[in-house]
Amino acid sequence: MTTTQSGAIGAHNAKVMNRFDLTKRVVAQLKYDEAVIGGIGNSNFDLWSTGQRPQNFYMLGSMGLTIPIALGVAIAQPKRHVIALEGDGSLLMMLGCLATVAARAPDNLTMVVWNNGMYQVTGGQPTVSGSTADLVAIARGAGLANSAWAADEEDFERLFAAALKNGGPSLIVARIDDKPGVGTTNRDPVRIRQRFMQGLGVRD
Ligand SMILES: Cc1ncc(C[n+]2csc(CCOP(=O)(O)OP(=O)(O)O)c2C)c(N)n1
Numbered sequence: 001m002t003t004t005q006s007g008a009i010g011a012h013n014a015k016v017m018n019r020f021d022l023t024k025r026v027v028a029q030l031k032y033d034e035a036v037i038g039g040i041g042n043s044n045f046d047l048w049s050t051g052q053r054p055q056n057f058y059m060l061g062s063m064g065l066t067i068p069i070a071l072g073v074a075i076a077q078p079k080r081h082v083i084a085l086e087g088d089g090s091l092l093m094m095l096g097c098l099a100t101v102a103a104r105a106p107d108n109l110t111m112v113v114w115n116n117g118m119y120q121v122t123g124g125q126p127t128v129s130g131s132t133a134d135l136v137a138i139a140r141g142a143g144l145a146n147s148a149w150a151a152d153e154e155d156f157e158r159l160f161a162a163a164l165k166n167g168g169p170s171l172i173v174a175r176i177d178d179k180p181g182v183g184t185t186n187r188d189p190v191r192i193r194q195r196f197m198q199g200l201g202v203r204d
Contacts, residue, residue, distance in 0.1 A: 013149075014150060017175065019043070020179070020182045021153070022156055025153065035083070039059055039085055042181035044181075045180075058185045063090040064092075064094025065090075067097045068100075070083070077200060087119075088114065089127045098142035098143075117175075135173050139173075150175075156174055
């Protein structure tokens with residue numbers, strides 16, 4: 001079996017896209033009150049650069065915690081749709097969260113994974129999800145049936161729109177290029193947390 005250099009076995013037909021472009025497509029589909037959790041580094045830099053919303057949480061420093069945080073928010077506020085934007089390297093550090101999400105099965109959680117096949121912000125070291133490991137196959141094996149590679153931008157938008165309609169947790173993996181994140185999140189954790197709690201209506 002052959003593998004591609006970036007995107008692994010199941011990604012043969014997936015187009016290499018751009019994270020900021022796809023992040024803008026995510027934000028364009030939001031209605032108002034969806035919570036969006038941006039993962040460490042580029043995932044939240046690009047989310048920040050699409051325009052800040054109080055319902056966005058910019059996670060700083062902890063690889064792999066985007067999906068666990070999003071799961072917690074989805075359980076706490078089941079009427080609100082929650083979106084996790086996570087890098088492939090970070091997800092690899094916390095694969096067990098996929099099995100936890102599948103077991104808990106919130107119908108208001110959508111996970112988007114940016115697969116650039118590297119740990120980009122620390123210098124571009126290769127990830128196994130850029131060669132041998134297929135994150136969609138792993139997610140399906142963890143019990144997440146609604147898991148798919150996005151073939152191209154149009155397919156990404158279609159998958160994301162379907163995910164927002166609820167009906168079970170969904171995971172979308174997008175192959176992305178090596179462009180760095182656009183802008184930089186203002187690293188003020190206390191402010192980020194306060195604003196998010198206000199955005200979720202749990203703090204004045
Ligand atoms: C537990 C832990 N290990 C290592 C780091 C250092 N580190 C910060 S970001 C990062 C790479 C993140 O890779 P990925 O999630 O694929 O996102 P990308 O940088 O490719 O956008 C690393 C290794 C960290 N913050 N936490």
